Amino acid sequence: MSERAHRGSDAAGTGSAERSPLEALEGARRRFEEADQRIADAGGDAVAEAAEAYRDATELLEEYVDRATGTGRENFKAYVELEGRFDSLVSELPDNLKGYEAFEEALDAIDKRRLSESDFERAHEALEPAARYAELLEEREAAREAIDEARTTAAKRRRELVDEISERERLVELGEADLEAPVEELREPIDAYNEAIETAFEEYRVEASAREVFELLERSRWYPFVDYEQPPDDLATYVRQDSAGEYTIPELLEYANYSRSKLEHYVSSADELKRRVATQQTFLDGIDADPLTIPWPPSEAGALRHRVREIRPFVERIAGEDVVANLRSVRRLATDPEFEYDRLQTAAQAVAQLSPDERERLADGRVADELESLRDERARLEEALEVEDPI
Known part of the structure; x- marks a missing residue:
């Protein structure tokens, strides 16, 4: 994931430790919907084509940055290979590809008889306008992974709720006992x-x-x-x-x-x-x-x-x-x-079994309130987990 997309992922996850599993799942879904909408607004399938071209171009640059810089014969040979492969990549791109000009400018940056690391840096900078399309896809994939993680956490919380509800129900039952009964x-x-x-x-x-x-x-x-x-x-x-x-x-x-x-x-x-x-x-x-x-x-x-x-x-x-x-x-x-x-x-x-604290919580209604809250949380979690998410 690019640095920009990674920052977006961090921002989307800010405060997740304080959020409930249900809030985290709902937040992850909103994040995915927003990322998916940004892709649609940017051109839908065309975004994927531009992102693939961007990844191919940056991979080429990274593959040759060490081999094609310098003055030796092998360096020159690697440079010729890079220029040929990069030229073929750009020439095969459709003219209406989003960010097409960025690929031409990157090709111009390495169209020299001798390359230095600064030339590769200029090529990467030239590709920046096309990088946003790859970042859009990366953000959507990160959002999809966040949904998977949130679903796992929510399912775990649902299992925990079974025990917590059972415990409160036990307390309520004990609280209804006749403590004056001749045991x-x-x-x-x-x-x-x-x-x-x-x-x-x-x-x-x-x-x-x-x-x-x-x-x-x-x-x-x-x-x-x-x-x-x-x-x-x-x-x-x-x-x-x-x-x-x-x-x-x-x-x-x-x-x-x-x-x-x-x-x-x-x-x-x-x-x-x-x-x-x-x-x-x-x-x-x-x-x-x-x-x-x-x-x-x-x-x-x-x-x-x-x-x-x-x-x-x-x-x-x-x-x-x-x-x-x-x-x-x-x-x-x-x-x-x-x-x-x-x-x-x-x-x-x-x-x-009832401790003094439990008797007090039963007497003032806190246990009943906790039980109602836990049941409501379980119902909302179950409803949220029934929703089908993108695979």
């Missing part, structure tokens, strides 16, 4: 179950072999709501194949701190146990009941029912009937038509 009716059964499963799991850890616990972890792969971290492959293989896997996890962790001589009384290979277990103490310590608990505040009724359905086989495997009964009580919260689960769950979410 303890929901929390007490969940707390009772969580405490029971945590106690039961601690007992399970000190009774079940490491191999059995790892089988439980392996089974959880097929249950998305039972999010246990899987053991490293080398540790899993060791527990599965070595007799040490018959010990409980607390025992293995204890043995990992024994001296090798003392450890030889408990396992077939002290080095192997230290290599496999001692390096994985953090992982082994982290195996607990957390993936089998019900988070507070709880999720929506459908998600809670699904979670309970997935964790129940694991609870039945490691805990007694009393803990399973606690879990059934939690499930009934989300299935009993007499229990106002949705109302209490929403209230619990509101109490847990």
Whole structure:
């Protein structure tokens, strides 16, 4: 792009950082329309012909400026080539070509037996009247690229708006919650179950072999709501194949701190146990009941029912009937038509999630105003993006 067209591009983009994506897209379209109109006013297709001739002429000058200046034989040979090629270019131009005289004057500037850099500069200056036609096309192409860039930015903003609108809608929903609702009716059964499963799991850890616990972890792969971290492959293989896997996890962790001589009384290979277990103490310590608990505040009724359905086989495997009964009580919260689960769950979410600032913004109507503004912005962006732009 020429310097003049580049300046025009910069000017058209001034302040774009402060403009919204929609304003940037509309501005880019106006820029294209104006550039296209200037081309039409200057002659339409004739502008493209003049621009092509200008580019061909300047390329010739740039190709020979170093080779055709000087006094040597090769310089003279290059000069003859340049003059012949430039003369052919000008002679083939139609007489009615826009800026035709500029090409003749440029030819006159290099019509000498010996050329210097100043002669090339005069030829470039002579072509200046024709340069405007190339600049018109360059500006229109720059405007087209600006439209593409603005469309990309606008589409990105539209995707962002989905999340922002969803967040404001969540706040509005939480703001409509009954903050005086008796959420303890929901929390007490969940707390009772969580405490029971945590106690039961601690007992399970000190009774079940490491191999059995790892089988439980392996089974959880097929249950998305039972999010246990899987053991490293080398540790899993060791527990599965070595007799040490018959010990409980607390025992293995204890043995990992024994001296090798003392450890030889408990396992077939002290080095192997230290290599496999001692390096994985953090992982082994982290195996607990957390993936089998019900988070507070709880999720929506459908998600809670699904979670309970997935964790129940694991609870039945490691805990007694009393803990399973606690879990059934939690499930009934989300299935009993007499229990106002949705109302209490929403209230619990509101109490847990709404910050003081969010409550204030909800109370004075700012969140509602933001939601309306975001929806309006999304609608206008979608309308703008439906417009077909020049390719």
